[in-house]
Amino acid sequence: MVRAPCCEKMGLKKGPWTSEEDQILITHIQRFGHGNWRALPKQAGLLRCGKSCRLRWINYLRPDIKRGNFSREEEETIISLHQLLGNKWSAIASRLPGRTDNEIKNVWHTHLKKRVKQEAGQTLQQEPKRIKGTDQDNKKLMNVNNIDPVSPERSYSSDISSSCTELSNFALKEQCMDSSEEVPVIEDSFWSEALSMDTSTSSTAAVEYTPFGCGFGFGYDQNYITAPFNDPFNCTDVSYNDHRSFWLKMLQSGDLQELPEI
DNA sequence: AAATAACGCAACCGCGAGCAG
């Protein structure tokens, strides 16, 4: 396939956008939308390529963009999601309303990566078990379980659900593949520690808060949503105690390979 | 005050996925 000539060869402009160009793009998109990015610059009278227009709109001109510094809470969410998803910036961005993948990528490389490295150095011995898996693995597992991949159109709460599902799939796979791994004993301290967590702050992300050390959750309204392995509650708003009862039952049944239908 | 280094961020590039013909 022959690649389309680059912007410069087509006589198109590159580099920083002027306020005039911004205004033209905003006005055009407000009036006609952006059905076809490639055709848009010509229609709008801009000497830019469609890619450049798209990027400018997505990362800077969209009306729902949240400007300004990231809050501590947002940063913690990024760190947690990065542990879970890796460099899936768009997936992370879909969970942070008003933030773009580019912005998150930048903040990760300039601030958070260093911070995580520092903190990891400090708490090396307490480092949680990482969830392994490739895109291919995830897709396969999603197909097997009839689970839709994350879609940007989903609501925020559904996104949380997707995160949980993705992670529980990885964890489930790990568990199934490593049959030599014994079901860990839940110590009383786990529940007391988990229940004492401050989950009153909206969308506080936490990883590893399950009896098996491989869950992922969001706390809010004094409930804690978590998804160790295959989440029987589909990550809807359930209390921590409901989860606790379920997992205790699972452990008593002694069979974590075959997950019961709820 | 000037030079240099480090940082932050907008923008670009190349690739792959998905879709239509």
Next chain:
DNA sequence: ACTGCTCGCGGTTGCGTTATT
């Protein structure tokens, strides 16, 4: 099944700003 096209994503670059010497 193949081809060509568009879009979206992740990695990278380059420039302006700020901090340091």
